[in-house]
Amino acid sequence: xxxxxxxxxxxxxxxxxxxxxxxxxxxxxxxxxxxxxxxxxxxxxxxxxxxxxxxxxxxxxxxxxxxxxxxxxxxxxxxxxxxxxxxxxxxxxxxxxxxxxxxxxxxxxxxxxxxxxxxxxxxxxxxxxxxxxxxxxxxxxxxxxxxxxxxxxxxxxxxxxxxxxxxxxxxxxxxxxxxxxxxxxxxxxxxxxxxxxxxxxxxxxxxxxxxxxxxxxxxxxxxxxxxxxxxxxxxxxxxxxxxxxxxxxxxxxxxxxxxxxxxxxxxxxxxxxxxxxxxxxxxxxxxxxxxxxxxxxxxxxxxxxxxxxxxxxxxxxxxxxxxxxxxxxxxxxxxxxxxxxxxxxxxxxxxxxxxxxxxxxxxxxxxxxxxxxxxxxxxxxxxxxxxxxxxxxxxxxxxxxx
Amino acid sequence: xxxxxxxxxxxxxxxxxxxxxxxxxxxxxxxxxxxxxxxxxxxxxxxxxxxxxxxxxxxxxxxxxxxxxxxxxxxxxxxxxxxxxxxxxxxxxxxxxxxxxxxxxxxxxxxxxxxxxxxxxxx
Numbered sequence: 164x165x166x167x168x169x170x171x172x173x174x175x176x177x178x179x180x181x182x183x184x185x186x187x188x189x190x191x192x193x194x195x196x197x198x199x200x201x202x203x204x205x206x207x208x209x210x211x212x213x214x215x216x217x218x219x220x221x222x223x224x225x226x227x228x229x230x231x232x233x234x235x236x237x238x239x240x241x242x243x244x245x246x247x248x249x250x251x252x253x254x255x256x257x258x259x260x261x262x263x264x265x266x267x268x269x270x271x272x273x274x275x276x277x278x279x280x281x282x283x284x285x286x287x288x289x290x291x292x293x294x295x296x297x298x299x300x301x302x303x304x305x306x307x308x309x310x311x312x313x314x315x316x317x318x319x320x321x322x323x324x325x326x327x328x329x330x331x332x333x334x335x336x337x338x339x340x341x342x343x344x345x346x347x348x349x350x351x352x353x354x355x356x357x358x359x360x361x362x363x364x365x366x367x368x369x370x371x372x373x374x375x376x377x378x379x380x381x382x383x384x385x386x387x388x389x390x391x392x393x394x395x396x397x398x399x400x401x402x403x404x405x406x407x408x409x410x411x412x413x414x415x416x417x418x419x420x421x422x423x424x425x426x427x428x429x430x431x432x433x434x435x436x437x438x439x440x441x442x443x444x445x446x447x448x449x450x451x452x453x454x455x456x457x458x459x460x461x462x463x464x465x466x467x468x469x470x471x472x473x474x475x476x477x478x479x480x481x482x483x484x485x486x487x488x489x490x491x492x493x494x495x496x497x498x499x500x501x502x503x504x505x506x507x508x509x510x511x512x513x514x515x516x517x518x519x520x521x522x523x524x525x526x527x528x529x530x531x532x533x534x535x536x537x538x539x540x541x542x543x544x545x546x547x548x549x550x551x552x553x554x555x556x557x558x559x560x561x562x563x564x565x
Numbered sequence: 566x567x568x569x570x571x572x573x574x575x576x577x578x579x580x581x582x583x584x585x586x587x588x589x590x591x592x593x594x595x596x597x598x599x600x601x602x603x604x605x606x607x608x609x610x611x612x613x614x615x616x617x618x619x620x621x622x623x624x625x626x627x628x629x630x631x632x633x634x635x636x637x638x639x640x641x642x643x644x645x646x647x648x649x650x651x652x653x654x655x656x657x658x659x660x661x662x663x664x665x666x667x668x669x670x671x672x673x674x675x676x677x678x679x680x681x682x683x684x685x686x687x688x
Contacts, residue, residue, distance in 0.1 A: 338652060342620065345649035346576055349670035353582045356674045362589045385671060392652070402653070 168211070168219050171228075175208045178232065182239060200239035207231065229273045237280040330399035337392040344388045352381045379424075390522045394505055397529040404533055406558060409447045411474045411483055412436040418455045418472070425462040430470055432462065437475040443483055444557045449530045456523045457487040457550045463519065465491030468547070477553070482536075485552045493544040503528040534558060568685055569593040571612040573603040573629070574647075575622045579670075583616060583647075586674050600624020604632055607639050614685060616677075619648035619659065627662035634663035643684040647677070 179201060186197045218224060357363050359374045366374070396402050415434045426432055443450075454472065461470040468490030477484050494502060494509050501507050508521035531538050535555055542548035570587050574580035575598045584594045595610055597603040600621055607615060615633070619626035626646065633639040643666075646659035651669035659667045666680050 341651065342649045345651060345670045346579060349649065349672065350578045350582050352671040353586060353674060357586060357589065360674070362586070381671065389651075396653075 168214075168216060171219070172208060172211050175204070175211070175232070178236070179204045179208065182236060186239060196242040197239045200235045200242075204232070204235055225269050229269060229276075233273065233276050233280060327399075330395070334392075334395045334399050334401060337388075337395050341388050341392050345385070348381055348385055352378065355381065387520060390520070390526065394522045394526055394529075397526060397533075398505070402533065404446045404449070404558070406444055407447055408442045409445050409450060410442055411440050411485070414447060414451050414454065415472060415474060417451050418458055421451070421455045422458045422462060425459050427462060427466070429467045430462060430465050431468075432458070432470045432472075434472040435474070437473070440474060440476040440483060441556060443554060445534050445554055446558070449534055450554060453527050453530050453534075453536075453552060454485055454487070456527045457552070460523050461487055461489035461491065461548070461550075465489045465547070480553070481556045482553045483556065485554070486549060487552075488547065488549045490547040493546055493548050494540065494542040495544050496542075499540055499542070567591050567593055568613040569595065569610065570681070571595045571597060571603065571607055571610070571615045573597045573600075573615060573621070573626060574618045575599065576618075579618075586677075590674075590678060598622075600626060600629040603629050607633055607642060608636070611639070612642060614681060615642055615644045616647045617644050617664065619646055619650050619655075627659060627664075630659075630662045630664050645677075645680055645684065647672070 182204070183201050186194060186201070354363075355374050355378045358366065359371060359378065415436055419432070419434055422432070458470060458472060470487070470489045473486045473488070475484050475486075492509070498509050502509055502521075502524050504521075505525040506521045507525075508519065528538065531552060531554075535558055537553045539551040539553075540548065541551075570592045572580060572583045572587070572594055574583060574596070580596055580598065584596055587594050595606055595612055597606050598621075601624055603615070603617070603624075603626075606612075615630075617626045617630055626648070630644050630646070633642060633644065644664045646662075646664040646667045647670065648655065648659065648667075649670040655669070656667045665684055668677055668680060
């Protein structure tokens, strides 16, 4: 972190300039000692500029530096003999320096020393003056507040940086995982299909049945990896939005094709688009994925009845509303927030051993955010759920292309 | 004569599977496991089509595709990138390198054969 180095050096330049000014301003005949102190401070700052960054994080560094600065400043001002209130602000710089050390004790000790030094050395004559004593707690409080704020800000920043690094690492890891899972899966899926199609010899019905299951589950495994990767990329903000003119009816047709393997005999799936919806400027693939995820979920949690998708135009808000309604399990009110968290599913889903890991709705939520849309959930446990997506007709700028 | 396909694949089981699939469906095959070998065989044998893995243990399939497309004698050979790199932008990167088509692993044999048929044209 070179930030501490820069701030320290900069602050010390200000300290040196202020000190020189004060000494010259109240200069008596000779200023050898004062001059030597200033020269030492100057030299030490030049040394700081050449020190390797690692030295700034040495345990003793802050203590030595603060001690040196308080000592030299006090000595210079004391010898100079000035005791005007102007000197106080020099000590502020010392305290600020102390608070850069990220340690509250150091800040407190620095503040106390600076305050003590100012009272006992510079104001010896009127040390019992109450105004003088009041300055001690004032110094302390200022120093502690400043130290607390800088430490807090720095910690928050390093926490955020660490979290970001972890996210980036996770995404890279998952990208590698995706590559490494796809490679063997290709052999599995390939031979399975070759066997199913009789390219490697005739099959009996039971064998074909087993191969069909292997095929389905191979692709489910692939989907799991893809979803985990997608969730991670959405979390780290590494997903770009590609705008284009999108026709909602065409998107729904694609969705119908994409979800066909989740269709069930006892569940009617119908997708309807109201006539006259204007073309929407948004990201077509993301919109398709949102709706496909919602429909897949609806089909998963509905054993009997219907899943209906209705798209309509809401002219007053200039947005397209897509409503996915099912007659399935439903979601309990207390779970309505949690289902959008990654790797979280409704309790019922776990109890029924429905396949999935709980990433579908997390992805939907994040994608809708990217498209600047809204999602509303209504549900009656045991009777079904309705997910309503609203997408603005025109997504203007491209948000979050990190 | 049946078309000759150059399979570029460094992972042995994937290579064996591709060769087997193609031979079962009436193609002749050549196999290369590194980018350099792929370029050498393509120059010498002039296959009718190349199936190019991208991330190879030795060399980069996209660079090999670019090289084949840049040389006059191999520029006309269609190349299909067949790769486990299947993230945003991987398809575009393959097409930009000169590949004529892209297929992500795992794929269904039918998908591959359909793409190959399109590129090989009527015979």
